[in-house]
Amino acid sequence: xxxxxxxFAMGLVATATALxxxxxxxxxxxxxxxxxxxxxxxxxDVAVQPTLxxxxxxxxxxxxxxxxxxxxxxxxEMDLTLAYSTGGLNIxxxxxxFSAGLDPDNRYFRYNxxxxxxxxxxxxxxxxxxxxxxxxxxxxxxxxTNKDGKRAYSSYVEAxxxxxxxxxxxxxxxxxxxxxxxxxxxxxxxxxxxxLRATKDIRVSDSFSIPVFxxxxxxxxxxxxxxxxxxxxxx
Numbered sequence: 001x002x003x004x005x006x007x008f009a010m011g012l013v014a015t016a017t018a019l020x021x022x023x024x025x026x027x028x029x030x031x032x033x034x035x036x037x038x039x040x041x042x043x044x045d046v047a048v049q050p051t052l053x054x055x056x057x058x059x060x061x062x063x064x065x066x067x068x069x070x071x072x073x074x075x076x077e078m079d080l081t082l083a084y085s086t087g088g089l090n091i092x093x094x095x096x097x098f099s100a101g102l103d104p105d106n107r108y109f110r111y112n113x114x115x116x117x118x119x120x121x122x123x124x125x126x127x128x129x130x131x132x133x134x135x136x137x138x139x140x141x142x143x144x145t146n147k148d149g150k151r152a153y154s155s156y157v158e159a160x161x162x163x164x165x166x167x168x169x170x171x172x173x174x175x176x177x178x179x180x181x182x183x184x185x186x187x188x189x190x191x192x193x194x195x196l197r198a199t200k201d202i203r204v205s206d207s208f209s210i211p212v213f214x215x216x217x218x219x220x221x222x223x224x225x226x227x228x229x230x231x232x233x234x235x
Contacts, residue, residue, distance in 0.1 A: 195215060212230075
């Protein structure tokens with residue numbers, strides 16, 4: 001009888017584990033890039049950008065970071081994003097933290113409104129299949145200011161179009177800042193991000209491949225252009 005109970009308990013544990021594995025998704029990966037370009041802005045040179053995330057039935061919690069490898073003056077970054085997806089809709093909140101900001105001691109657990117390195121952003125996007133459109137707005141933390149020197153509630157809107165060409169996955173992105181914000185370095189409506197990106201998997205073995213990507217980004221507002229190369233390591 002004891003043996004049957006033990007075997008039954010082991011079966012329950014195995015079944016629960018299998019169900020958990022079916023329902024909970026885990027993401028572990030790292031990108032390596034020659035330049036850190038974000039929404040048309042250059043935030044750093046050569047960097048490693050790790051990702052750790054879990055997801056369950058559309059709800060996800062993701063940690064993402066960027067750490068400079070070639071320039072000691074590049075700011076370190078760690079972001080936490082809580083999001084929910086259903087159908088084509090994706091909504092959520094991101095807590096950005098940088099090792100440079102309003103706090104001279106660069107403390108992570110410093111959330112005071114006027115002395116923090118955190119920026120809090122709410123976002124909503126919708127994937128129509130042929131294209132996706134998203135809106136992002138800062139609502140607290142170390143946000144920029146507008147022309148009057150008040151909180152700008154800095155916002156960014158972008159459209160992304162995926163397509164395939166010559167056996168390669170491509171995305172075309174157009175992004176703009178709708179009004180003045182020192183956070184993005186704009187004095188009014190401005191197109192800050194025009195990007196064309198190509199990704200190709202390099203097969204290493206039958207069970208392992210390395211996605212390699214190239215990206216051309218222009219920032220018409222800042223009159224800047226960047227050519228990015230990178231690859232992703234993911235078990």
